[in-house]
Amino acid sequence: MRSGFIGVIGKANAGKSTLINVLVGEKVAIVSPKPQTTRDAIMGILTKENYQLVFVDTPGIYRAKNRLSDMMMKTAETAAKDVDFILFVHDGHAGVSEDDIALIKKYHGGNIPMAIAYTKIDIMPKENILNDIKILYDNGIECDVFPVSARKYTNIAKLEKFLVEKMPEGDKVISEDIVSDKSEKFMISEIMREKILLKFGQEIPHGIAISINTFERKENGVYDINLDIICEKPNHKSIIIGKQGKALKEVASFARADMEKFLGSKVFLTTYVKVKEDWRNRPNLIRDFGYDD
């Protein structure tokens, strides 16, 4: 039996959460085209007869502009310290910049062995792959590089096999039959946040938090979920609600559909939009909304 922890790190929007979902085979982390989608360290657990891989998803590296971002960067740093292996996820279709090289070098050659998942190869010219790997090598980065596509499942099995071989011999780290360390309630609020990330422009999603007031399974099996969507400004609130509540109705209905799939049961969802000015800089509110170290 081989088992261990794999810290999945990289720039914001690189494709970390998507890759983990594909490796685990279930959606454990929400995904969106906006940077800073992931806010917490989330474990995605893949258990097979002879091995267990515990992936630790992390908030992507991004220039911090508020306390919440600072905290997210700390979460990523801490998560990268306590693992058996680091999988650095690089967005291949964005090229390799000096910034990328500097960031990879922060982890390359440290105490923890690492490899690079060079992802999104489905949306880039294949001839760039070798060239980029050469750039990495020319800059002294000589670790294994796996060109993959999470969207098309390219090279995913190969990457999995490689990671298993890198894990120490030992019993399962997590004994239960679970795919994530997070609660159902956490996933419900993440699903709500994902639909908002997908629906609205850049500014609003980053200032959103979800606070669940009720999460109850009724006798007939239906879930009664009541939550607050927290935003930062009164004008954001009106955009989220939309004309005659149209925008909110739409995101809530997408969210409800996903919640039902996730819970395997009908959901009765009620949502309220609340304004908490500048909450991302207010430690008490950051804690209230569950972003705590």
Ligand SMILES: Nc1nc2c(ncn2[C@@H]2O[C@H](COP(=O)(O)OP(=O)(O)OP(=O)(O)O)[C@@H](O)[C@H]2O)c(=O)[nH]1
């Ligand atoms: N074409 C293509 N798109 C991908 C692939 N992997 C991820 N994406 C897209 O890239 C965007 C970002 O993906 P995420 O998985 O949220 O990225 P992340 O690194 O977790 O981002 P943060 O949580 O913000 O740090 C989403 O729009 C994904 O659909 C891939 O293999 N191919």
Ligand SMILES: [Mg+2]
């Ligand atoms: Mg993510």
